[in-house]
Amino acid sequence: MFRFGSRLLYSAAGSGGFAGAKGIVGTVGLGRLNHVAIAVPNMEEAATMYRDVMGCKVSEAVEQKEHGVSTVFVALENTKIELLHPLGENSPIANFLKKNPAGGIHHVCIEVDDIHSAVKVLQEKQIRIIDPNPKIGAHGKPVVFLHPKSCNGVLVELEEK
């Protein structure tokens, strides 16, 4: 058994179990990983690779003008990969691809039961939220983004399920 300082890492529920992540009072209560979003420099090549090489079901591309992206979803058995490509001049993905020309993981999206309750907990615990007022995300549901500085360098989207 490996210790961090004097403290053992057990689950918050204290049961020692490892399933069922939600329902712990006073926490955000992360649910399902909705998707892993990958910014890609060439959407057709990326979609073709996941379909013809990897054997995944791949959705049609959808233009999300209000978010400055076009998206293609790749189905895995338990979750999805979301391929993102810039759409329009002010796309947030264009900047990401300038810094990462080959592409890369842009964010992960995890579901929560109640976005307002999640925001309240995050603010109490001083986790930085990019904009604490939930917006309607690319799937028509309210979302917030947690700042990578509060999440080990990872941009985390929380989406109300």
Add this chain to the structure above:
Amino acid sequence: MFRFGSRLLYSAAGSGGFAGAKGIVGTVGLGRLNHVAIAVPNMEEAATMYRDVMGCKVSEAVEQKEHGVSTVFVALENTKIELLHPLGENSPIANFLKKNPAGGIHHVCIEVDDIHSAVKVLQEKQIRIIDPNPKIGAHGKPVVFLHPKSCNGVLVELEEK
């Protein structure tokens, strides 16, 4: 409907459905997303955040000396986050954290039925594999890593389920 060139993006199976990613002949056949691996500069802080703020079940830390990492697993409803921290002087994670001091997503791990069959398909389709001879990974199962240059900048681990 949005077109890529003259070609519509439908599933490889052609059914138009979106569930069940596997079983398409002659492809890798991606299955479940086993985990998203996040390299973290401070394991205790990261584990505490996912446990006490996010409300997730968090495993004990395990030292994997042969892989140069210590790992903590965070349970989500449908998959896991694997927190990685360097262990030993030759840890591959140490270099990653030098380039990304705040941490970041290091790789994603996706399950396949048969790793040797997957390698064969990938080689036929000229997808770069870092070492095409499967090694026993951190979970005791054979794995290979796909080169980010073949996967939109993403390091992809394939693990035999």
